[in-house]
Amino acid sequence: MTIRVVLADDQTLLRGTLRLLLDYSPGYEVVGEASDGDEALALVRAHVPDVVLMDIRMPRTDGLQATRSIRDDSSLADVKILVLTTFETEQYVVEAMLGGANGFIGKGTDPPELLAAVERVTRGDMVLSATASVARVKRFREQQHTPRPTVPGRLAELTPREREIPRTQHVVPAH
Template identity: 55%
Template sequence: MAGPGADAPAGPADRDPAARTGPLRVLLADDQALMRGALRMLVESEPDMEVVGEAVDGAEAVALTRAHRPDVVLMDIRMPGTDGIAASREITGDPALAGTAVLVLTTFEADEYVVRAITAGAAGFLGKGAEPYELLGAIRTVARGEALLSPAATKSLIARFVAQQRGGDGGERAVPGLETLTVREREVLVEVACGLSNDAIAERLGVSPLTVKTHINHTMAKLAARDRAQLVVAAYESGLVRPQPW
């Protein structure tokens, strides 16, 4: 996440579909031509989507993202030269690219790489073996400023990664801005870290989904988080939510 004094992060309002004119713009980053070709065919089969570029490595992905300002980058993790993690960090760390979301595609061969990508700013991840409708849905989800955190595996991976980063000593890391959260914002942050949707959080706290969304946006701004994925990381890193045994 961005540190103190960083430019304001992107939130759901920055990637509001209602404010978009024209099709959803997608950039493909994968070193395998066959995979890029398959992804292009799938994305461009949708009337509301278009592919604006293809990158064969992370460095080219960053350059093309700056050139085309896509709504979503489909990012492979393992690529020659600059990998997907470094590229994700560079893209999400650039205030000029606040309107771009990174969706990591992976074979799930290395869990740690997946979570490193999320901590680097990626909005979520999806397996390359996912069904076509799942990938299309994932693109639309991250384009809205949301994160792919519903699968229990994501939450478990983040918790495990944070525990490993602490060296197993249970130590907490200071998260800038956490002390500025209101009691209600902290409550909402805990629920987000547990993987609940806005509707589910609203029901549990007895408020409207719109109120929950407002609390989340305020929390993201205070913690300099781009999206819900980074809110989950912050909750675990700060000790607000504790990793459960697995």
């Protein structure tokens, strides 16, 4: 099976490099190149590729809006979107994934890893680079962290369940 790809990045050199990588790798066909989100959306509608390699920061319409526009079009439901960006921040990871991206990786990704990521999103897997995963987990931990109150003495050694038991016990007076 040949994986049909649209490249969306405002950097001509990067698009050319990605095209060379995909053209010389068996099983891939680049069906279009876009320099902004509007062009990407038009190419995706015209060619209905398997995967879009989508940059985030592009002129006119950025990759996040283009991703949302692709997801809003039910005829493009099977198109997978792999965000390929320099900016692996938690904010962009969350925005991209909530907008419908299937994966999020950095432009520093090694070529074999990039090809593997394209194959994985094509199969329906979700892909996050290690940097993107760490950014998201770090933010999640910050949101979940709640300082625990300290309990003096031996009560501090009890588990939460052990501290709960006395509250649930009722003493029934003898008749």
